[in-house]
Amino acid sequence: MARSVGSAESPGDRDALNTGQVYIICDSAVSGVEPKAIMSGTQRVVRWYPPAYDIRVEDAPIPQIIDDDDAIVKVILAGLCGSDLHIYRGHEDVDRDLICGHEIIGEVVALGSSFCPDSIGRPELYSTLKVGDKVVSPFTVSCGECHFCRIGFTCRCKHSCLLGIPALPGGQAQYIRIPKAGGTLFSLNSHHVSSSRPVPDLSTLSDSSLLLLADILPTGAFAAIQALQHPKVAPILIGAKYPFGGFVAHRVTARDQTSVGLQAEDRILTIGIVGLGPVGICATVSLLDMLSGLAESQGLVYQIIAIDPLESRRSKMEAVYDTIHSGGKAWTGRFAVASIDDGKKLSAEWTDGAGCNAVLEVVGNNNALTLSYEIVRPFGIISSVGVHQEPPLPFNGRGVYDKNVSFDFGRCPVRAMFPIAVDILLKRQDVFGSVGEKASLIDKIVPLNEAPDAYEDFDKGRCGKILFDPWR
Numbered sequence: 001m002a003r004s005v006g007s008a009e010s011p012g013d014r015d016a017l018n019t020g021q022v023y024i025i026c027d028s029a030v031s032g033v034e035p036k037a038i039m040s041g042t043q044r045v046v047r048w049y050p051p052a053y054d055i056r057v058e059d060a061p062i063p064q065i066i067d068d069d070d071a072i073v074k075v076i077l078a079g080l081c082g083s084d085l086h087i088y089r090g091h092e093d094v095d096r097d098l099i100c101g102h103e104i105i106g107e108v109v110a111l112g113s114s115f116c117p118d119s120i121g122r123p124e125l126y127s128t129l130k131v132g133d134k135v136v137s138p139f140t141v142s143c144g145e146c147h148f149c150r151i152g153f154t155c156r157c158k159h160s161c162l163l164g165i166p167a168l169p170g171g172q173a174q175y176i177r178i179p180k181a182g183g184t185l186f187s188l189n190s191h192h193v194s195s196s197r198p199v200p201d202l203s204t205l206s207d208s209s210l211l212l213l214a215d216i217l218p219t220g221a222f223a224a225i226q227a228l229q230h231p232k233v234a235p236i237l238i239g240a241k242y243p244f245g246g247f248v249a250h251r252v253t254a255r256d257q258t259s260v261g262l263q264a265e266d267r268i269l270t271i272g273i274v275g276l277g278p279v280g281i282c283a284t285v286s287l288l289d290m291l292s293g294l295a296e297s298q299g300l301v302y303q304i305i306a307i308d309p310l311e312s313r314r315s316k317m318e319a320v321y322d323t324i325h326s327g328g329k330a331w332t333g334r335f336a337v338a339s340i341d342d343g344k345k346l347s348a349e350w351t352d353g354a355g356c357n358a359v360l361e362v363v364g365n366n367n368a369l370t371l372s373y374e375i376v377r378p379f380g381i382i383s384s385v386g387v388h389q390e391p392p393l394p395f396n397g398r399g400v401y402d403k404n405v406s407f408d409f410g411r412c413p414v415r416a417m418f419p420i421a422v423d424i425l426l427k428r429q430d431v432f433g434s435v436g437e438k439a440s441l442i443d444k445i446v447p448l449n450e451a452p453d454a455y456e457d458f459d460k461g462r463c464g465k466i467l468f469d470p471w472r
């Protein structure tokens with residue numbers, strides 16, 4: 001636990017922390033820097049009130065260390081995300097007010113007593129993270145130690161908790177408490193990474209750009225990789241007839257007297273993207289990066305149809321594509337941005353009526369799922385990262401049986417996706433590096449007190465990605 005000023009560590013400290021005293025936020029022998037103390041006073045936060053559409057900017061207590069594995073992070077920037085809108089609109093069945101936000105970049109100002117140089121057998125950050133380090137936090141807690149974390153399914157950690165719910169106040173605030181911080185946080189201080197693992201230099205990137213690692217860039221990359229790693233896509237990627245594109249029993253080979261071999265046209269990969277909000281753009285940029293790599297290394301031919309009903313979102317996607325397309329290497333694939341009707345037409349025209357091999361669904365409602373199902377081909381895959389709610393899915397058993405369609409739903413394991421997301425972030429600074437330009441993913445950075453308007457504008461589709469600077 002953190003140590004109270006002027007007193008020895010004792011069981012009473014935990015209670016002292018909860019009664020609003022000044023406290024030391026890190027042991028200097030552990031952190032290597034002078035301990036700092038912050039007042040357990042108040043901070044500015046964005047708070048949502050039920051039932052819906054009620055956002056207020058208020059004072060709230062500064063969060064404090066309550067568990068040995070906690071870190072307190074001073075928020076540098078916080079994102080406003082499409083999934084914040086589910087709460088905003090009252091779709092999440094939350095009946096208590098809450099501090100919003102789950103995307104943050106910040107600076108560590110306090111660490112629990114688990115953080116010490118001789119921490120053994122635990123995630124690396126428990127022995128290396130220091131007060132003053134800059135960190136990005138994924139939008140869910142992941143301990144880094146349970147089965148799900150060890151295997152890479154970090155969003156389903158045994159200790160998983162979403163930031164920005166009543167039980168864990170969010171990051172649209174000046175400070176936030178991060179549980180299981182040694183497993184959850186990503187340190188941007190490269191000296192904390194062991195020399196055996198070379199890491200790219202992130203020090204040149206802007207804070208606003210790095211914030212995208214908290215959720216939307218890993219989530220977009222996850223939507224893409226979930227489709228490309230699917231066994232039903234494997235025959236096209238490696239040119240082997242199903243089921244010989246994946247695991248088969250030892251010594252069984254593909255002998256077939258009943259059909260001709262794969263033709264060139266069988267190896268064209270067509271992928272639809274439904275929803276071109278900020279996550280949809282991240283998914284498209286990630287997919288383009290992955291497919292262009294496959295085109296280069298394996299001669300893959302690909303086609304992408306990016307679909308959104310909103311003209312403003314289609315324009316942003318076109319500007320993003322033009323920028324990356326003209327920024328050097330010419331990409332060989334076919335690419336179109338389309339309305340819903342045009343998207344349906346193209347998915348038929350470009351595939352001789354078969355439909356898309358895979359569809360990335362990045363919206364999270366039944367209209368988006370219905371469209372995805374319509375444009376996917378038999379033996380296709382729908383990779384859905386939209387946050388779906390309670391209504392029943394718009395399919396019945398016969399429908400999905402008759403199409404042999406595969407669905408992958410769910411939350412992105414952000415912490416596991418970091419290496420891939422960092423790679424894409426570094427490559428695509430032309431899209432992710434700037435703010436407010438024609439091809440920028442991020443529209444603007446505003447003070448916390450503009451949160452009510454920002455939520456309303458984002459909800460109405462009048463703006464793209466907005467970040468909050470809680471110190472302006």
Ligand SMILES: [Zn+2]
Nearest residue numbers: 081083103215
């Ligand atoms: Zn988010």
Ligand SMILES: [Zn+2]
Nearest residue numbers: 143146149157
């Ligand atoms: Zn875990």
